[in-house]
Amino acid sequence: MSNNTEIVRTACLLIDEYGEMAPMGASIRADHLRERGDTSGRAIWLEIAKVAEDLLADERPIDAQLH
Template sequence: MADRIISEIEVYRAANLLIAQHGANADLEASRLLDLMLERGDVEGREVWLRIRRAIEQLRAPRFWDAQ
């Protein structure tokens, strides 16, 4: 289980790393790891991977200035 609180910057660094390594499948990899934590009973680990998956979604979301 996680021993400490994971900062937002660490969450976004992990999200960027997953995007760099897995490309379009980054969210699937985060989901796989999220499920693995759940199987292991690691609630804190599951929460971390949930945050990372959400960060991936946010990083990929269209932005207002991109549409112009």
């Protein structure tokens, strides 16, 4: 899971399942991966947490592009 589409899709699935707790869940997963020494997996899950947080935000991020 390394492309942007998969990251956004995973963030959306987490939001569907956990609502506003989705970013926290992704961060916890990242912590577990860090403990196992999986730095690339940790980086991906931190990105998922950021995307989930952005999707849940009331305001659009400054760098967001509308299509």
